[in-house]
Amino acid sequence: MSELDILFYILSSMSVLFGALVVLTSSPIYSSLYLVMSMLSVAGIFMTLNAPFIAGIQIIVYAGAVLVLFVMVLMLFDLKRETKAFTKGRFSGFLKLVGAGLLCGFIAGAAYESVSLIMATSEEIPTNIAAAAETGFSPTTNSIKEISKLLFTKYLFAFEVLGLLLLVVPIGAVALSRVAGGTHAKH
Amino acid sequence: MSHSVLLSILLLAPFFGFLFNGLRFKSKNVQVAGVVGTAMVGISFICSVLLFSQLASLPEAERSLRAEYWNWLNVAGLQIPLAFVVDQLSAVMILVITGIGTLIHLFSIGYMSHDERPSKYFSYLNFFVFNMLLLVLGDNLVLMFFGWEGVGLASYLLIGFWFTDKEKAAAGMKAFVTNRIGDAGFLIGLFLLFGEFGSIVFETLNAQAPTVQDMSWNSNLTLACIALFIGACGKSAQIPLYVWLPDAMAGPTPVSALIHAATMVTAGVYMICRLSNIFIAAPNALFIVAIIGALTLLMAASIGLTQWDIKKVLAYSTVSQLGYMFLAVGVGAFNAAMFHLVTHAFFKALMFLGSGSVIHAMHEEQDIRKMGGLKKHMPVTHWTFVAGWLAIIGTPLFSGFMSKDEILWMSWHSPLGSWYLWLMGVAGAGMTAFYMTRLMALTFWGESRVPSDVHPHESPTSMTLPLIVLGVLSVFGGFLGIPHVLGKILPGHPPNFFEHWLDPRLANIPGLAQANITMEWIGIAISVTTAAVGAILAYRFYIIRKDLPEKVTSKIKGLYELVYNKYWVDEFYFGRIINPIVEMSKGLWMYIDVNFIDKITYWTSDMVKGAGSSVRSMQSGNIQQYALLILLGVVVVIFAVVMG
Amino acid sequence: MQSTEALVSVGLNHYLVLSALLFTIGSLGVLLRKNMIVILMSIELMLNAVNISFVAFATYLDNLDGKIMVLFVMTIAAAEAAVGLALAVNIFKNFREVNIRFFEHLRG
Amino acid sequence: MTSLTPIIVLTVFVAIFGVGIVVVSALLGPKRNWTKAKKIPYESGLPGQERKETKIPVKFYLTAILFIVFDIEVVFMYPWALTYTEFIDAGLGGYIFGAMAVFVGLFIFGLIWEIKSKALEWD
C-alpha cells in the first residue's frame, strides 16, 4: 500500500461520500457545500493521477468560480428548508434507481473488461503512479508545457471555438437576466 | 423535279388542306372550303401522275422511287426511317386514291352545299386522304400502321359527322371499336414479323421471305400472316368484323363513296399484296383468307337481297366484292385482286355518288320502296348508274367482267384454290346480279312511288360531272387488264397491261400449271349465264309481276326472316360478347375495388393514427422523464456493446 | 487475476470504477431531485466523473489529449452552469420557487 | 514532484487548530442568557425591521457569471503564457501571438459588450 494508494482511497471515498450527500441532503445550501468538498477531493485525485495543472485549474474554475455562483444564487433565493426533496412518483423513482444502478454496473464491468484488454496489449503501462515515478515519468512542469504545446498546435481550432463560446455565454446570461428589477420584481 | 420533292408535295398538300379548313371550321362558306379541299387533292393527283410517269420511264428491273426524310425511330435493333416508296403497287394505289378523291371532293361541294359545317367536313376528308397516302406510300409496316390508325380515326370522325344524332354517333363509335380490334391483330402480326425477320421494311421482308412453303400451323410466319389478316378483316370489313360497314352508311354519302367503297376498305387487300412473298410462304394462312373471303361474299350478297335502304344494299355489295378480292388473294392471284380493287373502286364510287345524288334529289329519302321511275327525272344519274350496274354484274367487256372473271378463273385454276371456292364465287355473282337489278328496278325503272310532296330533279353539274367521269372509267376501265384468253381472240391481241405492270412487284404462285384455254372459256360461259339468269329473275320480280316477291318470301318465311335480320349477327355480338364483359367488369369493380382495396387503405391510415397518439403521450414535458429515457437508452446501448 | 494485488496497487480500473460511481450518483441526482439548482449541481458532478476518467486514461495511456479534453469539458461545464442558473433565476422570478416542474410551462 | 500529503496534513492541522480555539473560547467564555434585544439581528440600533424576504438585486449573480466566463479565459491564458517563450524560440512567435490575439479579441469584445449593455452598472 504505497502512499499514493492510501491517498487515492481517502480521496475517492471522500468524493463519493460528498457526492452522495450532495444528492441526498434536502437543503440546497448544504448540498452546494458538499459539492465544493467533492470538487476539492476530485482535485486531489487529479493530483494522484500526476496532473497537478488540471487539479489547479479544477480548483480555480470549479471550486473557485462555478460553485461561488451556485452559492450566491442559492443565497439569492433565500430558500427555506425544502419539504420534499425528491420528485413524486414511486414507480418512476424505482425505475430511475434501477436504471442508474444498471448503468453503474455496466460501466464498471466495461472498465474491467477494457482495462484488462489494455493491460494485455501494452505491458509497459505502469500499474500505479508510484511505480511510474521510477520509470522517469515526465515530471509535472514538463507535462504542463507539453499540454500547452499540444493545445496550441493540435487543438487550436477548438481553443478558438471555446473563445467564441465564452463570448456567447455572458451575452446570453445578460439577456436572460435583462428582466427589470431585482429578484422580487413585480412583473 | 426530283421524286422526293414531288412526294413531299403529294403528302403535304392534303395535310395543308386539313389544317386550313380545320382552323376555320366554324365558317359556313362551302365554296371556299370545298374549292381549297378539292384543289389540294387535285395537286396530289397531279403529283401522283408525274410520279407514275417518272416510274414508268425507269427500266423494268429497278422501278421504285424511295425518298427518306429523316430517321424517325432508332431503338437498339429497330431502325425505322421516315421513308416513302413509290413502286408499281403504290403508284396504282395513289392514282386511285387521289383520282377518285378529287372527283368525290368535287361531288361533295354540291352535296354539302346546305350543311352548317362544310369546312369541318372538308378538313376531315383531306385528313383522310393524307392518312390514306401515308398508309399506301409507307416504306415499312410501322409507317403503314400509322396511316392505318389515321384512316380509322378519319372514318370515325366522318361517320359520326352529324354527331348530334345519337344513332349516327353510335355508328361512328362502332366503326372505331371494330377497327381497333382489327388493329390489335395487325400489331401482333407486326411484332411477330419483326421477331421473325428482325426488320419491318417491306423491301427486306419480301427479300427474306423463305422460298420453301412453311406447312406447319403454329410457326411464327403463319401466325403472323393470320394476325395481319385479322387486321385486314377489321379494316376491310370481312366476316368476323364486317358489322361496322353497313352502319357506317350513317355518314354523308360522298364519305361512304370515298372511304367505304374506294379507298379505306381496300387497305387490307393492299397490305396483303404488299407482303405477297410473306403470305405465299404461308399457304395455310392464305387458305384461311380464301375461305373467309368466299364466306363473306356469299353472306353479304344474301343479306343484300333483302335490304330496302339504297345505301345499305350498296354497303353489302361492297362487303361481298371485298370478299371476292380476298378470295383472289387467298388463292394467290394478287394481280387479279389488285385489278378488281381498281375496277371496283370505279363503279362502286360511281354507284354511291349516284345514290348520293338520288338522296339529294329526294331530300334525304333513302328507302327504295318510296322511290321508282326516277329515270325520267334524273337522266344523267340514271345512265351513269346503268353503266355501273352493267359493270358490277359482270356483263362482258365491262370492267367488272374483266376483273371478276379473272378471279373466278384463278380460284379454279390456282393450285391454292379448289372447285368449291369457284362454285361459291359463281353463286355470289348470281346473287349480285339479282340484287343490283332489283335496286335498279325499284329506284329508276318501274312506276314512280314517290310521295306527292317530293318532286325529284337532276343534281347540278358539279355533282353530275364526277358521275360521268366515273361512268366512262367503269365502262372502259376493264381494258387496262384484259385476261389473256380474251386478249388472244380480240383484234390486235392487246396484252394484259395491268398484270404486266404489277408482276415484278408481286409474288407468283409456285406450281401454277399452264392455263387450259377451253376450261377457261367454259368457266367464263358459266359465270356469264348465272349473272344473266339473276338479272332477268330480278327484272321479272320487281318490274313485271310485282306480287311475286311477297309470294316467294311468304313461302320461305323462316329463311327470309333470318336473312332480313342480317343473321342476327349484331344481336349475337351484343348478347354474347359485349354485355357479358360489361357485367363482368361491374362485378369485378364491386368485389375487388370496393371492399378489398378500400379496406386496405383505411386500415393503414388507422394504424398510423393509432401509433401517432401512443407516441404523443411520451412528450409529457417532464424533463426528468426525458432524462430517464436517455439513461435507459444508454444502459441498453452499453449492454449491447458489452454483451455483443 | 489481480485479486489482492488489485486492492493494493491502484490501477486504471479503480479510477474508472470511481468515475462510474460518481457518474451514477450524479445521474440519480438529476433524475430524483426536485430543486433545479441541485439538478445543475448533479450535472456538475457527472461532468467531474467524466473528467476523472479522462485524466485517468490520459495518465495510463501516456497521451496528453485527455488532459486537454478535461480543460474543454470544464469550460463547457462552467458555461452550462452559468446559463442554467440564469434560467433558474428567471423561473424563480416568475414562480417564486425553483422546481423542475415549472419547465412544463415551457412546453409548446 | 507534487506531493499531496503535506497539503492534506496542513489543512487538517489548521482545521483542528481553528476548531480547538473556538471550543476553548466557548469553554472559557461566560454563559449568560441573552436578553431579547440581543437576540434580534444587530441593525446598528434601529428597531427590527425584519421583513419577510430580503430583496437582492440581480446584479450580484450577474457579476458572478461574468467572473466565471472571464476567469476561464484567464485560466486558458496560463498555458499560453507558459510556453510563449518556447514558441518564440521555435520561430512560431507570430503564430502563437495571432492565436492568442484572436482569443483576447473575443475576450475584449465580450467585455466591451458587457460594459456597453450596462450589465455592470451598480445602481
Add this chain to the structure above:
Amino acid sequence: MGSDVFEISVNFVKMVAIFLLMVNLVPMLVWVERRGSAFIQNRFGPNRVGPLGLIQLAADAIKFLFKEEFIPPKGNKALFLIAPIIALIPGAIAFGSIPLSVPIEISAFEMFGSQWGPYVFPFQSFEIGIGIVFVLGVSSLGAYSMLLAGFGSANKYSLYGALRASAQMISYELAMGLAIVGILIVYGTFDFAEMIAAQQGPLSIPLFEADHVVNKILGILPNWGVFYQPVGFILLFVSVFAETNRLPFDLPEAESELVAGYHTEYGGIKMNMFYIGEYGHMMVASALIAVFYFGGYSLGTTLDTILVEGTIVPNMSALFASLLNLFGSGWEQSTNLINVVRAFVFHGIFMAKILLFLWIFVWVRWTLPRFRYDQLMDLGWKTMLPWALANTIITAFLMLFLR
C-alpha cells in the same frame, strides 16, 4: 512527506512552525497597525502595556479567548461556525506553498546511533510544482468564508455585506490573474523557486544588450521582475488590496454603511479568526509581490555573494556555534550548520521584504479615503481589467522582438 522518521518529523515541525509564524505575526501586525495609524495621525498608539505597547498583543489574544460565545438564534448555526474556520484555511495553505528561503541541504550525519542519509528540506511547508495556479485557486476559496458568514447570520445587512465583499473579491481576482499571466510570459514557469532563481544576476534586458553603456548602468540594478513588468506590478498591487478587502476597498465592512459587513454578528475568537484570515491573506499577497517582482529571498547575485555569503553567514554561524557550545560540546562550523544559518539569513531577507509591503498596506489604509461601491466595481471591471489585458498583449508583443 519524506522517506524516514527524521525527515517526516522535520517536515511536520517545519509546517507547524510556518503556520504558527503566520498566526503569531497577526497580533504583531495589529499592533503595527494601531501604532502606525497613531503615528500617521500624529497621536500615541497603545503604549500602556509593556514598552511601546508590545505586550498589548498578548492582552488582545487573551481577551478574545475569554469573550462570550454568541450564535444568532435565527441564523444557520452550522454555517455560522464553519465560516471562520474556512476563513483560516486558504491563507495558511497559500502561505505554506511559498518558498520562504533557500532549501537546506543536510549532508549525511550520525545521530542517536544510526546513520541518517542526506536530506534536502525545502524552506516551505510543501513543495508544489504549480505554485501560482495553486495559490490563485486557494485564494479564490476565500470567497466562501464571506458568503457562508453572511448567510449563516440571519442579519440582512450581513447578507448584503457578504455578497458585496465576494463580488468585489471576484472582480479583482480577474485583474490579479491577468497580472500573473504577464509574469508567466516573462518567467515561463509556475514554480516560485524557479522564478526566484531567474531573478538572480544583474539586470540585463536583451533589447539593450548590444549597447554597453546602458548595460553598465542597468547592471547595477538587480534582475528583478518589477523592471520587466512595471504595469503588472501596479495591477497586482492594487488588486491585492481589493482581494484582502483592505482600506480603499474595504467597503463591505465599512462601519458606517453596512454595520460591520459579513462579520457583524461575530465576536470573540471567531472575529479574531477572520482577522487572522485577513492578515494571512495580506501576508500571502505581499509574499507573492516579493517573489514576483522583488526577487523573493535573494538580494541579487552581487549583494548576495558579498553581503550574505561573505560576511553575515560566517559571523552568524560562528556566533551560533559558540552559543551551542555553551550547552553541549564539539559543535564546530559543520556545513549543515552553515546551510541552516544561510537559510535563516535569506529567510530574514524575505521577511524584511514582506514586512515592508505589510507596512505599505497599513500606510495606505490610513491615508486613502474609501471608494464608493459602484466606483469600486467600475474600477475593477472598467479600468483594471482592460489595463491588465493591455499589459498582457503589450508584454507578449514586446517579447516577440526581445527574444
